[in-house]
Every structure is written in C-alpha cells, then in structure tokens.
Amino acid sequence: MTTTPETTYQAPPERSGFGAALCDGWVVAQRNLIKIKRVPEVLVFVLISPIMFVLLFAFVFEGAIGGSGDVNYREFLIGGIFAQTVVFGATFTGAGLAEDMQKGIIDRFRSLPMSRAAVLVGRTTSDVVYNVLSLVIMSLTGLLIGWRVREGVVDTLAGFALLLLFAYAISWVMAYIGLLVPSVEVINNASFIVIMPLTFVSNAFVPTESFDGVLRQFVLWNPVSTLTQACRELFGNYDSRLPVPDAWSMQPPAAYTLLWVVLILVVFVPLSVRQYARSAGR
Numbered sequence: 001m002t003t004t005p006e007t008t009y010q011a012p013p014e015r016s017g018f019g020a021a022l023c024d025g026w027v028v029a030q031r032n033l034i035k036i037k038r039v040p041e042v043l044v045f046v047l048i049s050p051i052m053f054v055l056l057f058a059f060v061f062e063g064a065i066g067g068s069g070d071v072n073y074r075e076f077l078i079g080g081i082f083a084q085t086v087v088f089g090a091t092f093t094g095a096g097l098a099e100d101m102q103k104g105i106i107d108r109f110r111s112l113p114m115s116r117a118a119v120l121v122g123r124t125t126s127d128v129v130y131n132v133l134s135l136v137i138m139s140l141t142g143l144l145i146g147w148r149v150r151e152g153v154v155d156t157l158a159g160f161a162l163l164l165l166f167a168y169a170i171s172w173v174m175a176y177i178g179l180l181v182p183s184v185e186v187i188n189n190a191s192f193i194v195i196m197p198l199t200f201v202s203n204a205f206v207p208t209e210s211f212d213g214v215l216r217q218f219v220l221w222n223p224v225s226t227l228t229q230a231c232r233e234l235f236g237n238y239d240s241r242l243p244v245p246d247a248w249s250m251q252p253p254a255a256y257t258l259l260w261v262v263l264i265l266v267v268f269v270p271l272s273v274r275q276y277a278r279s280a281g282r
Helices: 018-038 040-060 073-089 091-103 105-110 118-145 153-180 184-200 213-221 223-235 253-279
Strands: none
Touching: 018 040, 018 118, 040 073, 040 118, 073 091, 073 118, 073 153, 073 184, 073 223, 091 105, 091 118, 091 153, 091 184, 105 118, 118 153, 118 253, 153 184, 153 223, 153 253, 184 223, 213 223, 223 253
C-alpha cells in the first residue's frame, strides 16, 4: 500500500517593483469602481453630501459667519467647501480597507501573485474618481448659487489639481488608520478625530482675522487653510479687501500645500504598505 505525500499550499510569489504596483493597483482600482454600478446608492450619497454642504453654508450660515457684508461670501465659501469635501472624501479609503479586512477579501488578494502595494494603490486611486465627481457636482452647484471663476483655464485646472493631490495624500493617512483599526465603525469615528480640527479650525468658512492668539497660528500653518487660500487665489475668489496673511505658509499657499502633499506621501506610503504586509501576515 502506497501513500500519497501530503502537499502544503504555498502562496505564489508576489510581484515587486514600482511598475508592478501601478499595474496591479489599476486592476484593484477597476474592481473598486465596478462597485459603483453594483451599489449605486453609495455614489448617490457621495454626490448629495457636497450639495448639502454648499447650500447649507451659502443660505443658512451666510449671515451668521459671513463676516463683512462687503465681501461676497458665496465666492469666499466655495474654496473652503472644496477643501473640506475632498478631505472628508478621503475617509472612503480607510472605510473601504476596513471593510475588505472584515470580509476577508484581503486574504483572497494574498493568494494572488500581486504586488503588496497594489491594494493600497488601487484603493487610493479609485477614491480619486469619487473626489472628481464630488468636485464636478459642487462646481455646478456653486455656479447656480452665484460662484464664478475669475481666472484663466490654466489657473482653474491648477486649483482642481491641487485639491485632488491633497486629497490623494490624505487618503494614504486614512489607509494607514484603516489598517490599524480594521472596523468600519471605528474608522469612521477615528477619521473624524483627525479631520474635524483640520477643516473647521481653518479659514475654510471665516477669514483668518477671525482667530486670535495660538488658534490663529494654527490656522495660518494648517495645510487645509493654505489649500483653501490657494484655491481662492487660483479661482480668482480672494477679495482684495481682505488682508493677505503675512505668514510664510501663505506666501504662496500653493507651494506650502504641495510641501505637505510630498511630506505626507513620503511618510505614509511606506507606513501603509508595511502595515498592510503586517496585517496580511506577510
């Protein structure tokens, strides 16, 4: 009587390298985007939220927090709403990764010969699409309530590109948090702890002059503030009657914001990839 030797399963070797991460990441991104067709309700709520923010602050809070009546608050507002919405949109990255961890989808990815960075690259890339759709809807809503772009096409596109770059960087922060706290409920609460101070303690809704002391310094060096300021300048929405902050971060704000984008990516991309490998057991 002969016995068949028992074989053990070995996962195929993962692909490595920058090109493999991009190629495999695009496949994962397509998988995430297909969910839009299968669960259209998610997209509906993603698009309704920015509309509500624009209308709420433009019509309900304009008189209370609009500052000087001489300033067109609706044009002042849109840059801040853009910045707030794309930062909030980055939470989908963390929630999506936490959901995949809970459902065991990450374990399935582990059995494939793919780059270990592909899941993170795909997740963050697909969320850029959500932010693009949000910006389109907010722009149309803003135009309906009186917002106007007063600069050229190049500056306008640069403003939108800066918003998407910053949102992409923040999505890597959310990816790291999502891997640390693999629960959709917890990641939603944890992300607000990070995002709420950044967005509301900023110049997104009121001028910088509204803050004093230490709070004012935080606002001046807050990257969400410089992102907002840069968008207002690129869209031609910064009112000349408002004093330009003299902090280095605001001279010019786009350069300081790009520095934050680079810093966040340099720190959190390797951290997220390492945490993913640790969470996946590799």
